[in-house]
Amino acid sequence: MRVAHSVAKVREAEEALMARLPEGALMQRAAAGLAAVCARLLRESGRVRGRVVVVLAGSGGNGGDALYAGARLAGRGAEVHAVLTAPKRAHPGGLAALRAAGGRVAELGDVDGAAAAALLGRAELVLDGIVGIGGRGGLRDEVMPLVRVLRGVRRPLVVAVDVPSGVDADTGAVVPETAAAGPDGEPAGLGARAVRADVTVTFGTGKPGLFVDPGAQHAGAVELVDIGLEPWLGAADLLIPQHADVARRLRGIAPRPESDKYRRGVVGIAAGSARYPGAALLSVAGAARGGAGAVRYAGAAAREVVRAHPETLVSDGLPGGAGRVQAWVVGPGLSRDEHAARIVDDVLALEAVLPKLFDADALALVAERGPQVLRGRHPNALLTPHAGEAARLLGEGWSAARVEAERIAAVRELAGRYGVAVLLKGSTTLLAAPGDGPVHVNPTGTGWLATAGSGDVLAGLAGAQLAAGGSALGAGATAAYLHGLAGRRAAFGDGAVGAPITAGDVAAALPEVWRQVVSSGASDGV
Numbered sequence: 001m002r003v004a005h006s007v008a009k010v011r012e013a014e015e016a017l018m019a020r021l022p023e024g025a026l027m028q029r030a031a032a033g034l035a036a037v038c039a040r041l042l043r044e045s046g047r048v049r050g051r052v053v054v055v056l057a058g059s060g061g062n063g064g065d066a067l068y069a070g071a072r073l074a075g076r077g078a079e080v081h082a083v084l085t086a087p088k089r090a091h092p093g094g095l096a097a098l099r100a101a102g103g104r105v106a107e108l109g110d111v112d113g114a115a116a117a118a119l120l121g122r123a124e125l126v127l128d129g130i131v132g133i134g135g136r137g138g139l140r141d142e143v144m145p146l147v148r149v150l151r152g153v154r155r156p157l158v159v160a161v162d163v164p165s166g167v168d169a170d171t172g173a174v175v176p177e178t179a180a181a182g183p184d185g186e187p188a189g190l191g192a193r194a195v196r197a198d199v200t201v202t203f204g205t206g207k208p209g210l211f212v213d214p215g216a217q218h219a220g221a222v223e224l225v226d227i228g229l230e231p232w233l234g235a236a237d238l239l240i241p242q243h244a245d246v247a248r249r250l251r252g253i254a255p256r257p258e259s260d261k262y263r264r265g266v267v268g269i270a271a272g273s274a275r276y277p278g279a280a281l282l283s284v285a286g287a288a289r290g291g292a293g294a295v296r297y298a299g300a301a302a303r304e305v306v307r308a309h310p311e312t313l314v315s316d317g318l319p320g321g322a323g324r325v326q327a328w329v330v331g332p333g334l335s336r337d338e339h340a341a342r343i344v345d346d347v348l349a350l351e352a353v354l355p356k357l358f359d360a361d362a363l364a365l366v367a368e369r370g371p372q373v374l375r376g377r378h379p380n381a382l383l384t385p386h387a388g389e390a391a392r393l394l395g396e397g398w399s400a401a402r403v404e405a406e407r408i409a410a411v412r413e414l415a416g417r418y419g420v421a422v423l424l425k426g427s428t429t430l431l432a433a434p435g436d437g438p439v440h441v442n443p444t445g446t447g448w449l450a451t452a453g454s455g456d457v458l459a460g461l462a463g464a465q466l467a468a469g470g471s472a473l474g475a476g477a478t479a480a481y482l483h484g485l486a487g488r489r490a491a492f493g494d495g496a497v498g499a500p501i502t503a504g505d506v507a508a509a510l511p512e513v514w515r516q517v518v519s520s521g522a523s524d525g526v
């Protein structure tokens with residue numbers, strides 16, 4: 001399990017630890033770890049000696065880390081150039097160390113467009129130490145010309161110090177660039193007021209913004225440097241499961257000699273309608289490969305379902321009359337007509353403790369009825385909205401865009417308000433349960449999953465995991481993890497190039513990624 005802590009918790013832990021250490025010791029630990037990662041990255045394509053490293057150093061501790069790390073790399077023979085983005089306030093110790101090691105220093109004002117392009121064009125590695133956890137808002141105007149040049153040059157390896165400068169360390173939010181041209185007449189930027197890194201070397205613990213889009217896209221691969229904060233950190237705010245965590249659960253629900261299909265769990269699917277029969281097939285496809293012993297289908301697409309999945313137990317009535325199940329999935333392709341409303345109300349009338357997953361049209365119907373139909377009544381329910389559905393559930397003041405910009409806050413608010421577990425889908429999928437516990441971030445997935453019906457497969461898969469047992473949060477996190485891996489497997493195969501996939505391809509890839517996770521579960525794989 002990877003973890004992340006809020007900036008406030010990191011600051012508290014740093015203070016507690018610093019009080020026990022000689023002045024500057026913590027920054028030296030950070031800089032040593034940072035330099036070691038940079039040296040390793042440089043050695044992947046040769047030696048450290050003679051390589052051109054550019055350090056972008058701001059005025060705070062983040063710039064200090066970057067300058068000290070630059071000094072260490074210069075000490076190993078790299079040609080290190082620092083650009084001070086706030087020259088009068090650059091970290092004095094770091095600056096002295098870099099100079100003493102033979103590094104060259106320029107001020108931001110001396111490095112205009114052409115000079116910046118020439119310098120960054122020669123760089124093989126750029127250390128982004130403009131701003132770290134002390135950053136507020138997107139990068140300021142004075143550093144944007146440099147950041148735009150960095151974006152434009154033949155890409156050197158960009159290593160962000162602690163967090164990519166301009167990314168909100170707590171939320172992952174970035175400030176988009178305005179469409180207008182920059183102050184020096186440089187072309188209008190298309191990206192964000194933030195650095196885009198290949199690798200982020202973060203200190204002490206992960207920061208939430210490194211794992212949640214759009215911050216995650218700016219962070220690249222995240223490497224943790226241990227500076228001894230752990231004993232002072234307290235509970236994590238974010239958990240990021242890895243192969244080993246998911247493998248443990250999958251091993252736990254694997255069939256045993258005494259298993260039969262009922263003991264493994266039966267998942268019920270109330271999905272599809274005369275208008276959208278496909279959603280029923282895709283939910284059943286996800287459920288059938290999702291780890292339950294059997295799938296019951298109740299609804300208008302019974303005939304199509306049994307033709308495509310002959311192993312399914314089908315009926316065309318309401319879920320309550322379909323026979324015993326260990327978890328119901330309701331919503332994909334259901335429509336929002338009176339009959340759909342009857343189906344949702346029928347599921348809401350089932351035994352309170354029975355796990356129930358609400359997706360798609362069922363979420364719209366739940367939103368109409370209000371949080372009180374779930375809160376305090378269905379402790380094992382799971383909602384699986386995308387951003388638009390989440391905004392509808394949250395109501396006034398929320399839009400899909402706001403949910404996407406404030407995903408962590410949105411998923412927490414939903415779980416709190418409805419009193420149930422919530423899986424918020426999107427480019428970063430998050431899960432939360434009611435209360436102050438950590439939010440789970442799904443680290444798998446690919447943009448190729450943004451294809452019609454892939455959410456239906458996820459709903460079926462998550463329902464099967466619910467039927468197999470355990471908490472709604474655990475079932476949802478496992479389903480999201482497998483679904484993301486299956487999407488990658490279907491889109492990329494064994495290679496690095498993705499291709500379009502269908503939702504059916506995602507379901508078909510599930511057994512393979514299941515095996516992959518369980519067999520490699522001893523090591524952290526993502």
Ligand SMILES: NC(=O)C1=CN([C@@H]2O[C@H](COP(=O)(O)OP(=O)(O)OC[C@H]3O[C@@H](n4cnc5c(N)ncnc54)[C@H](OP(=O)(O)O)[C@@H]3O)[C@@H](O)[C@H]2O)[C@@H](O)CC1
Nearest residue numbers: 027030059060061062131132133134135136138139140162
């Ligand atoms: N504490 C420790 O023991 C350890 C800390 N460590 C390291 O220190 C980092 C935290 O250092 P920090 O607190 O000095 O803040 P930091 O991230 O450098 O930023 C502050 C500066 O940025 C500026 N600035 C702000 N927003 C901006 C913007 N949008 N665009 C541009 N500039 C902006 C702001 O300017 P001001 O508002 O003052 O004008 C101020 O000068 C942490 O991430 C880690 O790397 C490690 O060494 C481990 C030990």
Ligand SMILES: Nc1ncnc2c1ncn2[C@@H]1O[C@H](COP(=O)(O)OP(=O)(O)O)[C@@H](O)[C@H]1O
Nearest residue numbers: 386425426427446447449450452453454455456
């Ligand atoms: N940009 C993206 N990157 C990664 N995964 C994505 C992205 N966009 C969508 N997804 C995933 O694809 C699935 C889409 O589900 P959903 O929005 O319900 O679509 P549908 O209703 O068509 O099935 C979800 O699992 C979601 O997390």
Ligand SMILES: [K+]
Nearest residue numbers: 128131163165
């Ligand atoms: K940084």
